[in-house]
Amino acid sequence: MNQSIELLLNHRSVRKFEDKPLTREQIETIVRCAQSASTSSFIQAYSIIGITDQEKKNKLAQIAGDQNYVANNGHFFVFCADLSRHELVGEMENKDVHPSIESTEKFMVALIDTALAAQNAVIAAESMGLGICYIGGIRNNLEDVCNLLKTPKRVIPLFGLAVGFPAQNTDKKPRLPLQSVYHENEYHQDKEEIRNGLEMYNGIISEYYFKRTDGKRNDTWTSQMANMLEKQSRMYMKEFVEKLELNLK
Missing domain, CATH: 3.40.109.10 (NADH Oxidase)
Structure with a gap:
């Protein structure tokens, strides 16, 4: 590298x-x-x-x-x-x-x-x-x-x-899994596959926040985004x- x-x-x-x-x-x-x-x-x-x-x-x-x-x-x-x-x-x-x-x-x-x-x-x-x-x-x-x-x-x-x-x-904040953002030849629209990738990422982000805040925070990425996007x-x-x-x- x-x-x-x-x-x-x-x-x-x-x-x-x-x-x-x-x-x-x-x-x-x-x-x-x-x-x-x-x-x-x-x-x-x-x-x-x-x-x-x-x-x-x-x-x-x-x-x-x-x-x-x-x-x-x-x-x-x-x-x-x-x-x-x-x-x-x-x-x-x-x-x-x-x-x-x-x-x-x-x-x-x-x-x-x-x-x-x-x-x-x-x-x-x-x-x-x-x-x-x-x-x-x-x-x-x-x-x-x-x-x-x-x-x-x-x-x-x-x-x-x-x-x-x-x-x-x-701290370096973890990004979405590569497979969640990279598509080859066409956009992959399998919602179950997308959901699985987001669930995996939720676990990573929750652990990241838990360690960063000594257990005071453990929210997921999807909850964070949904709460933010709900507010105009x-x-x-x-x-x-x-x-x-x-x-x-």
């Missing part, structure tokens, strides 16, 4: 960081690595906002559900799907690009491009001995986030990324995205 594979397989989220900022070189290296990710048709439909203003970090932490590690880390990045510069491209080249950049297809391209760039950034950060935590909680109130970060139309902040020097060791959250998203003139067609 090579070092790259070991790095990927040892990924874990870090939620407590040392009070030590990243260097400018580290920040720029992470961003350059993000930019090296694959991008659909070279469209590069994303932007990255680095947050150094502590008041802004505190506000983002509050929006994200009072998550302390959003405010206290080595550096905080916000990854945004961005089709605003492509509107300018149309103006520069005297082409009507609006039907395209307002389409669901290009919205999906922007989301995928952003996620690919972010994962490259994560791998780069972890290769430098840094820890990371993705922050989807900024989507709790995107209107406030957009106002705070002064993002223009056709830009949507998707998630944050807290990066820093880990202040504590964290961020149901404003479709209307908000359309207001930014994205995903209209």
Whole structure:
């Protein structure tokens, strides 16, 4: 097993960081690595906002559900799907690009491009001995986030990324069994087989939580997911995205 594979397989989220900022070189290296990710048709439909203003970090932490590690880390990045510069491209080249950049297809391209760039950034950060935590909680109130970060139309902040020097060791959380996520030639739809895989995973996760909490917690993955999905959250998203003139067609 090579070092790259070991790095990927040892990924874990870090939620407590040392009070030590990243260097400018580290920040720029992470961003350059993000930019090296694959991008659909070279469209590069994303932007990255680095947050150094502590008041802004505190506000983002509050929006994200009072998550302390959003405010206290080595550096905080916000990854945004961005089709605003492509509107300018149309103006520069005297082409009507609006039907395209307002389409669901290009919205999906922007989301995928952003996620690919972010994962490259994560791998780069972890290769430098840094820890990371993705922050989807900024989507709790995107209107406030957009106002705070002064993002223009056709830009949507998707998630944050807290990066820093880990202040504590964290456990590696077991993932679904390979056979539950990998299909060959066609999607395997045998519900009994799927159920058996989930039951096996429930046992693994229950044991993981039991050991991690000294017996205080032993819930299963399916119960955790069902409870979470039963509660509707961020149901404003479709209307908000359309207001930014994205995903209209």
